[in-house]
Amino acid sequence: xSQGQARxxxxxxxxxxxxxxxxxxxxxxxGVSFSVGRDxxxxxxxxSGCGKTTxxxxxxxxxxxxxxxxxxxxxQLDSVPSHKxxxxxxxxxxxxxxxxxxxxxxxxxxxxxxxxxxxxxxRVTEALATVRLGALMARLPAALSGGQQQRIGLxxxxxxxxxxxxxxxxxxxxDAKLRIDLRGEIRDIQKSIGIAAIYVTHDQEEALAISDRxxxxxxGRIEQIGTPQEIYADPQTIFVASFVGTMNILARxxxxxxxxxxxxxxxxxHHWAIRPEHIRLxxxxxxxxxxxxxxxxxxxxxREAHVTVRTPAGxxxxxxADPAPTLGMGEGSPVSLAFRREHVLMFDERGxxxxxxxx
Amino acid sequence: xxxxxxxxxxxxxxxxxxxxxxxxxxSVLLSSLQDQAGQLTFENYARFVETPRFRTAFVNTxxxxxxxxLGSLVLGSAxxxxxxxxxxxxxxxxxxxxxLALVSPPFIGAYSWIVLFGSGGLxxxxxMQWGIFMPPIFGMWGVLIVFSFKFYPYVYLLASxxxxxxxxxxxxxxxxxxxxxxxxxMKISFPLVLPxxxxxxxxxxxxxxxxxGTPRLIGRGFNVLATEAYTLYSAEVGSNLSMATTIxxxxxxxxxxxxxxxxxxxRRNVYHGNLxxxxxxxxxxxxxxxxxxxxxxxxALIGAMPAIIAAIYSVRRTRGPVFHPGFxxxxxxxxxxxxxxxxxxxLLFSFAAVALIILIGTLIGCLVARRMTVNNAMLDATLMVPxxxxxxxxxxxxxxAFNGPPLALTGTAAVIVLSIFIRRLPYSVRSSAAALxxxxxSMEEAAISLGFSPVRAFMKVTVPLILPGIIAGGMLSFVxxxxxxxxxxxxxxxxxxxxxxxxxxAINDGDxxxxxxxxxxxxxxxxxxxxxxxxxxxxxxxxxx
Numbered sequence: 001x002s003q004g005q006a007r008x009x010x011x012x013x014x015x016x017x018x019x020x021x022x023x024x025x026x027x028x029x030x031g032v033s034f035s036v037g038r039d040x041x042x043x044x045x046x047x048s049g050c051g052k053t054t055x056x057x058x059x060x061x062x063x064x065x066x067x068x069x070x071x072x073x074x075x076q077l078d079s080v081p082s083h084k085x086x087x088x089x090x091x092x093x094x095x096x097x098x099x100x101x102x103x104x105x106x107x108x109x110x111x112x113x114x115x116x117x118x119x120x121x122x123r124v125t126e127a128l129a130t131v132r133l134g135a136l137m138a139r140l141p142a143a144l145s146g147g148q149q150q151r152i153g154l155x156x157x158x159x160x161x162x163x164x165x166x167x168x169x170x171x172x173x174x175d176a177k178l179r180i181d182l183r184g185e186i187r188d189i190q191k192s193i194g195i196a197a198i199y200v201t202h203d204q205e206e207a208l209a210i211s212d213r214x215x216x217x218x219x220g221r222i223e224q225i226g227t228p229q230e231i232y233a234d235p236q237t238i239f240v241a242s243f244v245g246t247m248n249i250l251a252r253x254x255x256x257x258x259x260x261x262x263x264x265x266x267x268x269x270h271h272w273a274i275r276p277e278h279i280r281l282x283x284x285x286x287x288x289x290x291x292x293x294x295x296x297x298x299x300x301x302x303r304e305a306h307v308t309v310r311t312p313a314g315x316x317x318x319x320x321a322d323p324a325p326t327l328g329m330g331e332g333s334p335v336s337l338a339f340r341r342e343h344v345l346m347f348d349e350r351g352x353x354x355x356x357x358x359x
Numbered sequence: 360x361x362x363x364x365x366x367x368x369x370x371x372x373x374x375x376x377x378x379x380x381x382x383x384x385x386s387v388l389l390s391s392l393q394d395q396a397g398q399l400t401f402e403n404y405a406r407f408v409e410t411p412r413f414r415t416a417f418v419n420t421x422x423x424x425x426x427x428x429l430g431s432l433v434l435g436s437a438x439x440x441x442x443x444x445x446x447x448x449x450x451x452x453x454x455x456x457x458x459l460a461l462v463s464p465p466f467i468g469a470y471s472w473i474v475l476f477g478s479g480g481l482x483x484x485x486x487m488q489w490g491i492f493m494p495p496i497f498g499m500w501g502v503l504i505v506f507s508f509k510f511y512p513y514v515y516l517l518a519s520x521x522x523x524x525x526x527x528x529x530x531x532x533x534x535x536x537x538x539x540x541x542x543x544x545m546k547i548s549f550p551l552v553l554p555x556x557x558x559x560x561x562x563x564x565x566x567x568x569x570x571x572g573t574p575r576l577i578g579r580g581f582n583v584l585a586t587e588a589y590t591l592y593s594a595e596v597g598s599n600l601s602m603a604t605t606i607x608x609x610x611x612x613x614x615x616x617x618x619x620x621x622x623x624x625x626r627r628n629v630y631h632g633n634l635x636x637x638x639x640x641x642x643x644x645x646x647x648x649x650x651x652x653x654x655x656x657x658x659a660l661i662g663a664m665p666a667i668i669a670a671i672y673s674v675r676r677t678r679g680p681v682f683h684p685g686f687x688x689x690x691x692x693x694x695x696x697x698x699x700x701x702x703x704x705x706l707l708f709s710f711a712a713v714a715l716i717i718l719i720g721t722l723i724g725c726l727v728a729r730r731m732t733v734n735n736a737m738l739d740a741t742l743m744v745p746x747x748x749x750x751x752x753x754x755x756x757x758x759x760a761f762n763g764p765p766l767a768l769t770g771t772a773a774v775i776v777l778s779i780f781i782r783r784l785p786y787s788v789r790s791s792a793a794a795l796x797x798x799x800x801s802m803e804e805a806a807i808s809l810g811f812s813p814v815r816a817f818m819k820v821t822v823p824l825i826l827p828g829i830i831a832g833g834m835l836s837f838v839x840x841x842x843x844x845x846x847x848x849x850x851x852x853x854x855x856x857x858x859x860x861x862x863x864x865a866i867n868d869g870d871x872x873x874x875x876x877x878x879x880x881x882x883x884x885x886x887x888x889x890x891x892x893x894x895x896x897x898x899x900x901x902x903x904x
Contacts, residue, residue: 062804082807083816089808095801099823109809153805160809 011035012073012196013059013164019067020054020220028054029065030220037212039194041187045207046217047243052200055217056166059198061085073163083112088157090167094149096141096156102128103137105152109160127159130189147178154186158193165190165197171206183210204244208232216240238351241273246317249273254313258289260344270349276306276319278343281335288338291316298329309335364814368722369734375719376741378766379781383756384611384744390759391605403605413587413606420568420583420613423502427567428560430507435514435563436556438658441651442515443522446642448652453659460662461512462885463669464842466863467878469576470871471665472496472505474672497579505573508662510563514556521555522548527638561621565614569749571845572863584610585751585845592755592849604759607752614747669878677872690876698861698873702880705858708772709840712779716840717833719780720787721825728792729800739788746785753778754849770852778846783836790835794828795821827895834892838885 013036020029029051036042044052057063059070061082070077077085088109097105106127110120128134131151141149150170157165167186171179187210190197201207207214208228216223216231216239224236235241242249250272255261260272293311305323309316316337320327329335346354394400407413438457442450475482476496483493496504525548533543571585578586584606591603643651676687694702727739745753757778761768768774798821806816844859851860858877865874 060804060808062807081812082804083810083812085808086810087808089805091801091805093799093801095799095805097802097805097820097824108806112810112815156805156809166808 012038012040013198014071015055015059015068016070017068018055018058018065018070020051020058020063021066027220029058029068031068032217032220032222033068034215034222034225036196036198038196039191041190041197041199041210041212043199043201043207043211043214044217045201045204045214045244046223048202050217051220052202052217053168056168056198056200059164060087060089060166086160086163088160088162088165090150090153090157090165090170092169092172094146094153094173096149096152098141100141101137102133102139102141102144102152105141106155106159108156113160123159127155130158130193131155131185146174147182150174150182154189158189158195162195165195167197167199169200169202172201172203179206180209186210208244216243218243235345236353238271238273238347238353241345241347241353246276246319247273248276248279248316250314250316257311257313258291260289260341265346265354268348269346269354270351271347273345273347274316274339274343276317277321279316279318279337279339281307281318281320281337289341289344290336290338292334292336295329295331295333295335297331307335309337311337365726365730368726369738372719372723372726372738375781375784376738379777380741380745383753383760386759387604387607387752387756390601391608393601395601403601406602407605407609412582416582416584416587416606417609419499419574419581420585420610422499423506423570423574423583424564424568424613424617426499426503427506427510428564430503431510431514431563432556432560434507434511434658434662435559436518436552438511438515438655439518439522441655443519444638444640445648445651446640447655453655456659456663457512457515458889459666459882459886460509460659462838462842462882462889463509463663463666464859464862464878464881464885466572466576466844466859466866467669467874468509468665469505469573470866470874471668471672472501472577474668474871475664476501497577499578499581501577502574502581505577506563506567506570508658508664509573510566511658511662513562513566514559517555517559518552521552523638525551525638530638557621557624561617564617565747568610568614568617569751569845571749571751576866584613585749588751588755589845589849592758600755600759603755607749607755610749610752611747614749615744618743618747666878666882669875669882672871672875673879675872675875682872690872693873694876694880698858698877700854701856701858701861701877704772704855705841705881706884708776708779708855708857709837711776712783712840713833713837715776715780716783716787716836717829720784720832721791721829723784724788724791725795727788728795742785742788745781748782750782750843750845751849753782754846757846757850769850770855772855775847775850775855775857778850779840779843782843782846783839786839787832787836790832791825791829794825794832797828798824831892831895834888834895837888841884841888842881 015035016033018029018032019027021027032051032055034042044055046052054063058065059072059077061077061080065078072085072087097108100108103124106124107120110123115123124137125134128137131154133148133151133155136144136148141152144152153170170186171182174182183206186199199207199210208231211228213225213227214231215225218239224231224240226234231240231244235244238249241247250258252266252270252272254272255266255269258272260266291311291313293309293316295307296310296315297306297308299306299308300323303322305320305327307318307320307329309318318337348354391403392399392401394402438453441447442453447453473496474480476493477483478495478497480495483495486493495501529547529551530543533547534540538546568583569585571583571589574581574583575586575589582590588603588606588610591599591606642648672682673690674686674688675690676683676685677689723738723742727735748756757774758769760766761774768777802820802824803813803816806820807813811819841857842859843857844863847857847860848863851857856864858881862874862877862881865871865877
């Protein structure tokens with residue numbers, strides 16, 4: 001209890017037991033609680049339909065919760081209409097007003113706040129400079145690329161100096177390379193103006209790259225909240241383990257084939273899991289679990305290569321860093337795999353992680 | 360507050376539909392089920408079935424309906440194919456001529472055909488002098504020819520749009536799979552254009568059934584249900600309202616049957632393709648190129664001929680109703696001195712109706728597009744009814760409903776305005792709903808998150824974005840309103856006569872010069888409105904439907 005209060009003391013945004021039930025008893029959100037710090041970059045990550053967008057829209061005020069409450073900067077938001085919440089939002093489809101110029105788009109929210117003309121002009125110029133669109137102030141959005149339109153969306157949201165910045169899959173309509181560039185910029189801008197941000201995405205790599213903390217959601221519930229390192233290296237559920245990054249997941253029977261006893265808990269283990277980068281092609285080192293198999297597929301990706309190996313324990317994917325271009329692995333060639341016992345994660349029948357130190 | 364506003368709109372919409380649709384239709388139905396003494400009876404329907412004259416009219420209505428449909432399909436799809444796939448010189452002009460055919464005022468079209476191909480027609484006489492006999496255009500075939508050339512633009516505009524939207528890769532894929540060009544057209548292109556063909560064919564059919572000016576002038580004894588209804592209603596001796604309403608009910612049912620069978624037939628035929636590979640126009644050479652141009656220009660010129668003839672005849676010199684050699688502005692002078700009130704009425708009624716249509720239509724359109732509830736779906740479905748009601752039926756229904764207390768509107772200007780309003784409302788609702796669906800809801804949400812209240816966000820963002828579409832729709836409603844004849848003809852009294860009514864009277868009186876001049880004025884007004892509409896919509900003629 002005291003631990004929870006300590007967390008609340010630094011909480012800026014608090015979502016408490018948020019629930020949303022649609023007609024037909026569909027639970028879009030099922031008792032979701034978390035809090036976000038004052039200048040934290042917080043990401044909601046999950047597959048489509050997991051409730052992350054519903055949650056974001058509830059914070060913005062575009063959807064009503066059927067249970068629970070949300071507070072921001074110490075004030076309850078539940079009865080505040082969305083246009084009085086002072087929350088900036090960036091949309092998946094940009095939602096840039098096509099009948100207004102770039103400058104007018106950015107000034108739009110300042111007009112609602114009746115900011116004096118001189119101040120408005122300087123704030124618009126500053127916001128456009130922040131997103132590197134200063135030269136396009138007088139243009140109409142139709143002539144601009146998707147990446148530029150989303151920069152307008154971002155400038156328009158931050159120029160009003162909102163209490164909170166919400167971003168709903170802002171990069172999902174852009175091509176891969178631009179996505180990587182822009183996510184770095186978004187992160188830099190958020191840190192430089194020091195604003196709390198909630199970012200929704202289904203792209204786990206994007207979430208790892210951009211966030212201070214990630215909240216992984218599934219079927220309307222929170223699976224795990226943690227830093228990118230915690231989420232990737234220390235997943236608490238089998239859903240998180242398999243959704244974030246690549247994971248080899250083996251059925252319980254594989255344990256005996258690999259000689260794993262789960263520290264005496266083997267009968268409670270339902271799944272074993274290990275990351276591809278933790279498996280090595282035999283190098284003869286000491287305390288390792290070994291298994292022999294045959295190559296089924298070799299995929300060369302330049303920086304790395306993936307080898308799918310058929311073993312008595314099941315199929316395992318092995319990641320090779322910096323593979324030699326001459327290295328080719330024919331289908332059916334015999335290989336020997338080895339990995340450390342402490343890299344094997346164990347999950348019980350409810351998909352919850354079991355303490356691996358016991359091993 | 361927001362919820363209550365849209366609830367008010369919803370209630371208002373149902374009130375309007377109740378007053379202007381349910382009550383008139385109910386009155387028509389009730390009247391058709393009553394005998395002269397007001398007793399409930401099916402006798403009128405029995406008489407409809409027994410009387411040979413009505414049976415003939417029923418069969419003739421089917422003939423003009425399907426004949427008009429077939430003729431429009433042949434002409435429209437031939438033109439659509441040529442225009443969409445072959446390079447035609449002056450294709451803008453051809454489109455313009457097609458639009459001219461579509462908006463040329465009623466009656467004068469039929470009249471122009473008589474001027475050229477009637478018993479003493481110009482073309483017919485000339486051919487006779489050369490020793491070529493040509494039967495006068497009167498009768499069934501005349502009606503079918505006029506309908507085909509009047510309604511083909513529906514098919515042309517919709518089908519050419521569909522043809523231009525077929526991804527070329529589909530046809531190339533069929534070709535690479537070994538289909539001959541003919542097989543390719545039959546198995547790929549035709550099925551993909553079919554929805555557009557059936558939708559536009561339905562429009563031609565509905566309009567052919569509803570039209571009563573053409574069979575009246577050119578039919579010469581070839582009676583259809585629309586003319587029978589009008590004759591029964593307007594006969595000075597022995598006017599028979601309950602028989603007229605019986606025929607009206609039959610006409611409505613007939614139209615509904617066609618609408619629902621078209622919907623049933625095309626229920627699966629909705630194709631959403633991508634347009635990565637746009638079809639291109641081919642340049643033909645030699646004989647085939649000449650042939651394509653001849654086909655396109657023949658159809659376009661004959662279709663636009665009534666409007667052109669009217670314009671020419673309007674500047675011929677006249678003395679009284681008789682044409683004299685040479686040109687002059689006598690006919691326009693006569694309009695100025697005698698018929699100024701008709702022009703004024705037409706403009707006044709049309710503007711009033713269009714203002715109502717824009718206001719109410721946009722509100723209901725927003726309701727239907729943004730708030731998908733059972734109530735709104737029912738509203739949308741009910742709006743289909745005025746869409747298929749022939750003008751004659753609307754006129755008769757309004758007379759039946761508003762002839763006495765509580766709403767004694769017959770003979771007022773309001774009843775004409777309201778009849779135009781209810782007939783055009785469905786178009787306006789659909790076009791504003793369509794415009795609204797183009798605007799992402801997140802636009803409005805963005806404005807709200809930036810601090811504008813929902814109502815202000817709607818006004819500042821959504822309204823400016825759909826405004827061009829709304830004004831364009833209003834312009835097209837204006838064209839329909841100012842050219843409306845059949846319901847006004849039933850509803851007008853001396854002081855509320857409009858231009859189309861005056862044209863009808865003038866033609867019946869043999870005053871062709873005045874009719875031509877009035878038609879030309881109408882044409883100029885319609886042309887201006889359409890020009891504005893097309894400019895606002897970025898040149899999409901299909902929105903004219």
